[in-house]
Amino acid sequence: MMRTPLVAGNWKMNGSQESIKALLSAISSGSTNLSGVDIAVCPPAIYIPVVAQILAKSHIAYGGQNVCEKEKGAFTGEIATSMLLDFSCKYVIIGHSERRSIYNESDSLVAEKFVAAKQAGLIPILCVGETLDEREQNITEKVVARQLDAVTAVDNLDNAVIAYEPVWAIGTGKTASPEQAQEVHAFIRQHLTQSNADIAQKVQILYGGSVKGSNAQELFAKEDIDGGLIGGASLDAEDFLRICQAAV
Ligand code: 13P
Numbered sequence: 001m002m003r004t005p006l007v008a009g010n011w012k013m014n015g016s017q018e019s020i021k022a023l024l025s026a027i028s029s030g031s032t033n034l035s036g037v038d039i040a041v042c043p044p045a046i047y048i049p050v051v052a053q054i055l056a057k058s059h060i061a062y063g064g065q066n067v068c069e070k071e072k073g074a075f076t077g078e079i080a081t082s083m084l085l086d087f088s089c090k091y092v093i094i095g096h097s098e099r100r101s102i103y104n105e106s107d108s109l110v111a112e113k114f115v116a117a118k119q120a121g122l123i124p125i126l127c128v129g130e131t132l133d134e135r136e137q138n139i140t141e142k143v144v145a146r147q148l149d150a151v152t153a154v155d156n157l158d159n160a161v162i163a164y165e166p167v168w169a170i171g172t173g174k175t176a177s178p179e180q181a182q183e184v185h186a187f188i189r190q191h192l193t194q195s196n197a198d199i200a201q202k203v204q205i206l207y208g209g210s211v212k213g214s215n216a217q218e219l220f221a222k223e224d225i226d227g228g229l230i231g232g233a234s235l236d237a238e239d240f241l242r243i244c245q246a247a248v
Pocket of ligand 1: 010096165169170171172173208209210211229230231232233
């Protein structure tokens with residue numbers, strides 16, 4: 001089965017109106033002739049209107065980095081799925097490891113957010129991945145299965161994307177080797193096959209964790225790696241474009 005690769009930039013808490021304009025202009029002009037790869041950026045929420053305006057007629061999609069599981073109301077500081085849609089977001093990252101570890105998002109909260117996103121018509125990018133301690137204890141598959149099961153217990157992964165992001169590889173410059181990543185990606189697909197074989201074949205599984213222009217090609221060459229979720233390197237137009245090219 002041919003899955004279209006997706007390269008998504010997670011800008012995290014970085015940027016300014018000025019830097020975003022320059023970055024998007026370079027990414028847009030550098031990728032106009034690229035076909036066969038879906039490209040998206042996930043800016044800090046406050047910049048979504050700026051990004052929406054710049055990318056209104058672009059081939060580049062965009063999305064949120066997080067969303068509230070509730071529909072609306074007295075939830076100070078939160079952003080609703082309807083608000084992301086109001087600015088034509090296509091994607092939303094759900095359960096990023098920084099949300100899980102720094103903001104204590106549990107598997108069940110992540111599942112609620114996933115359901116809310118899908119019901120609203122957003123494409124959730126569900127992040128899963130083990131810590132270094134968990135990898136050293138040889139429980140990577142158990143952890144990833146638990147994170148996936150929390151979601152598949154209440155919803156399916158149709159019209160969703162998975163990002164495998166080993167926590168020890170995020171922002172550390174340490175990338176999982178293509179073999180290490182492929183092993184977990186294959187496990188994820190096989191695990192999902194148990195609940196729905198069609199969806200398991202269809203779902204894009206992105207790798208995230210220190211992907212750069214220099215290592216993207218060997219990662220994306222692996223059978224079950226369908227693109228990447230890019231942190232640091234997505235803030236550099238040249239590097240991000242090299243990663244997009246590597247996915248074609
Ligand atoms: P880095 O690419 O900076 O390691 O971040 C990965 C990530 O967390 C993307 O969501």
